[in-house]
Each structure stands twice: as structure tokens, then as C-alpha cells.
Amino acid sequence: MNRERLYKINAIVLKRADFGEADRLVTVYSLEEGKLRLLAKGVRKPTSRKAGHLELFTHVKLLVAKGKELDIITQAEALEYFPNLREDLLRTGYAHYIAELTDGFMAEQDKNPQVYSLVLESFRRLDKGQEAWPIMRFFELHLLTLAGYRPELFVCVKCREPLKASVNYFSVADGGALCPRCGEGKDGATALSQGALKIMRFFLTRDYEYCQHLRIPHNLGVEVEAILRRYILYRLERPLKSTRFLDKLESGGIYG
Numbered sequence: 001m002n003r004e005r006l007y008k009i010n011a012i013v014l015k016r017a018d019f020g021e022a023d024r025l026v027t028v029y030s031l032e033e034g035k036l037r038l039l040a041k042g043v044r045k046p047t048s049r050k051a052g053h054l055e056l057f058t059h060v061k062l063l064v065a066k067g068k069e070l071d072i073i074t075q076a077e078a079l080e081y082f083p084n085l086r087e088d089l090l091r092t093g094y095a096h097y098i099a100e101l102t103d104g105f106m107a108e109q110d111k112n113p114q115v116y117s118l119v120l121e122s123f124r125r126l127d128k129g130q131e132a133w134p135i136m137r138f139f140e141l142h143l144l145t146l147a148g149y150r151p152e153l154f155v156c157v158k159c160r161e162p163l164k165a166s167v168n169y170f171s172v173a174d175g176g177a178l179c180p181r182c183g184e185g186k187d188g189a190t191a192l193s194q195g196a197l198k199i200m201r202f203f204l205t206r207d208y209e210y211c212q213h214l215r216i217p218h219n220l221g222v223e224v225e226a227i228l229r230r231y232i233l234y235r236l237e238r239p240l241k242s243t244r245f246l247d248k249l250e251s252g253g254i255y256g
């Protein structure tokens with residue numbers, strides 16, 4: 001095979017779908033090329049040596065050959081397996097959500113090494129069994145930022161006045177917070193407590209190591225999660241598959 005037609009990438013497996021008789025379409029997010037849809041030939045055969053390296057959520061090194069329609073995975077070597085992301089049901093749900101948002105917000109070949117790091121770090125934290133809530137909110141806010149949808153949480157999106165320490169409003173359609181004057185009675189704007197605003201600001205501006213140790217009161221955790229969920233759904237303009245599964249699992253209450 002011609003050497004120029006081969007390239008090496010470090011990637012994270014986001015999605016897999018059966019293709020033809022024995023093949024799979026594998027969606028990955030790679031460090032070098034961003035999101036790619038690749039063909040893995042023969043991986044559904046029991047004898048395939050590549051199959052185990054291409055499990056969902058695996059961090060993998062790939063050798064890829066340029067194809068006419070789809071590029072083809074010729075070699076796969078797993079770097080990190082993240083077993084807990086497949087064995088622990090709740091963590092599997094979170095990993096699906098991370099993969100679905102990354103796939104949903106990133107266009108093909110729109111490469112961004114920070115997105116790659118964010119997904120990888122989030123998977124590592126989940127796999128280690130760290131508390132899921134801060135991992136997930138940190139991921140959501142930073143993915144939104146990297147995708148160009150950072151919610152405005154410091155000034156009113158309408159009048160641009162700095163937000164004061166009071167109950168403000170949040171409007172998904174306007175992309176952020178509104179002061180009481182602009183937000184009250186506005187269609188689609190919901191109340192945003194001072195505590196929830198503060199938590200989201202911390203998650204946007206501080207390191208994960210700092211955010212991880214914040215003590216989040218239950219009611220504020222619920223509020224922040226609901227706001228981000230609505231904002232993400234609005235931006236994606238379609239329903240999420242992974243949240244149906246997660247909501248069912250979480251109905252037992254993940255806040256303890």
C-alpha cells in the first residue's frame with residue numbers, strides 16, 4: 001500500500017454502528033483530525049483482532065488508510081480501556097452522554113485538541129470512580145465553550161450590564177443570563193438563583209481540581225443541571241438518546 005495514503009491518529013471511540021455483513025462504522029474524536037467516521041472491516045467476525053481495541057469509549061491508536069468514500073482502519077491498538085465505563089451502568093450512561101454531546105456538537109474534521117483532552121480527561125475521571133456531578137457539569141460547560149456556545153454568565157445578554165447578586169434570569173434562546181429588568185416576564189426566561197449562577201461561573205473559570213471539591217447543595221445542583229440540559233437541547237436542536245437512559249437511572253437520586 002502507498003505510504004502517503006496512510007495516517008496515524010490518537011482517538012477516542014464515540015460511536016459504533018454495524019455496516020454491511022461483518023463491518024462497523026466507527027465514529028472517533030481524534031487529536032490530529034477531530035471527528036472522523038471510519039470503516040472497520042471484518043470486526044464483527046469472532047476472529048477479528050481489531051475488535052477488542054475498538055470497544056466504545058476506548059482510547060486508541062489507529063493506523064488509517066484513505067479510502068474513496070470512507071477511510072479504513074487498518075490497525076488498532078488500545079491505549080486505555082476504561083473498564084468501569086462499560087461495567088458500571090451509571091458510568092456507562094454518563095460516558096454515552098459525553099460521547100453523544102461530542103458527536104453532536106463537533107463537525108467532522110473540525111479539529112480541536114482541547115475537545116480531545118476534555119473528553120479523555122472526563123473519561124479518565126469517570127473511570128476512576130470520581131463523583132460524577134462535577135465531572136459532567138465541567139464537561140458540559142467546557143464543551144459548549146469549545147463549540148462556540150459559551151453561555152454568558154457575567155453580564156446581562158440584553159443590556160450588557162454586569163449581573164448583580166440577586167435572582168437573575170436565564171434564557172436559552174438568548175444564550176445566557178438576563179438581569180431582573182430584562183428578564184422578568186420575558187418569554188422563555190426562567191429564574192436563575194445567585195447560587196446556581198455562582199456555581200456555573202466557577203465551573204467555567206476554575207480548574208476541574210478546584211470545582212471537584214466544591215460543596216454543592218442539592219437544590220442548586222438540580223437547578224444547574226436543569227439549566228444546562230435545556231440550553232444543550234436548545235443548541236443541539238434534537239433530542240438526546242443518552243439522557244432517557246440516564247434519567248431513568250438517576251431517578252433513584254445521584255446526589256445521595
Ligand SMILES: [Zn+2]
Nearest residue numbers: 156159179182
Ligand atoms: Zn439587562
